[in-house]
Amino acid sequence: MLEQLEQIKAEAQAALEKVSDLDALEAWRVAHLGRSSPLMNSFKQMGGLSKEERPKVGQRANEVKVALEAELETKRAMLKQAALSASLDEEQLDVTLPGRALVRGRLHPITQTLRRIYAIFAEMGFQVYRSREVESDDYNFTFLNMPPHHPARDMWDTFYTSTEGVILRTHTSPGQIHAMREFHPDPIRVILPGMCYRYEQVTTRSEMQFTQVEGLAVGKHITLSDLKGTLTDFARRLFDDPNVGTRFRASHFPFTEPSAEMDVECFVCGGKGCSVCKQTGWLEILGSGMVHPTVLRYGGYDPEEYSGYAFGMGPERITMLLHRIDDIRYFWRNDLRFLEQF
Ligand code: FA5
Secondary structure, three states, rough: OHHHHHHHHHHHHHHHHHOHHHHHHHHHHHHOOOOHHHHHHHHHHHHHHHOHHHHHHHHHHHHHHHHHHHHHHHHHHHHHHHHHHHHHHHOOOOOOHHHHOOOOOOOOHHHHHHHHHHHHHOOOOOEEOOOOOOEEEHHOOOOOOOOOOOOHHHHOOOOEEOOEEEOOOOOHHHHHHHHHHHHOOOOEEEEEEEEOOOOOOOOOOOEEEEEEEEEEEEEOOOOOHHHHHHHHHHHHOOOOOOOOOEEEHHHHHOOEEEEEEEEEEEOOOOOOOOOOOOOOOEEEEEEEEEEEEEHHHHHHHOOOOOEEEEEEOOHHHHHHHHHOOOOOHHHHHHHHHHOOOO
């Protein structure tokens, strides 16, 4: 039996000499140290040996096992080192090759316009106030001076939900009531940006889903001159032109009295008339007015003591003007050829 162990060891060592890669080494390990290897079988056969022979054979079998395991590890380390050296020799690195350019994302054109609007109003002391997109009928209409069945509700085609009295907001104006109820009785100067939804025919100028930026100022001595001054200054900063012409046209919104829409002089033709301004020389950019006393009251402010102004603009339409884009549908189509131009 002892002779047999010496033979097992010698054969294993001879086979190990011939191993030249890590796969072959693993095969060697299974064949010579694995569960069914001759060495392991010799442990199983020890039960049939005499009492005197058993400890000698057991000791020698263990020594052979430990020796072969040590030789296995030495060989493994050697092969790994050889594989590393070979790969370093083969795969040469050319440090003079130019790197691969990183693909950089960019902000959506509407996000860029929104940030520009936020920055301008931030400089004028307005803070951003966010309010919900899913609204109650009361906030979207009733508290804005449009009680149920009021004909002015038809100005906005509304998306209704399956829950009675819950709708998708058609404009950012309901945020005025949320802000007033939160800030009351302090003065307010906020802008309210966000997504609006209208059940409208999609055209080159109208989407079913679009953004608005609302503005609201409430205080004890706020007048129409403040509204005109703020919005005129806003237009000059937005179009980066201190001399840009603006005009206020009388209009009607149920939640403001008086109401006005603001136009800016067409920057394409300088007011002479062209296809962008439909030969009028002017471009409409927002709706505005003095907050209606009923709305102030719903917000918790006494209209005898407080007054305020509000305005609402559409960043998609403003972006179309700034970049002379003729179709609003480009914005949400996610065509990279369009988006990558900004
Ligand atoms: C309003 O929504 C009023 N809430 C604005 C307002 C606020 C007036 C506060 C007075 C005081 P109007 O429906 O005109 O008004 O919409 C305002 C702006 O939103 C428009 O000038 C336009 O730029 C944009 N807008 C309206 N409908 C769409 C649409 N379907 N797609 C894209 N932009 C739109």
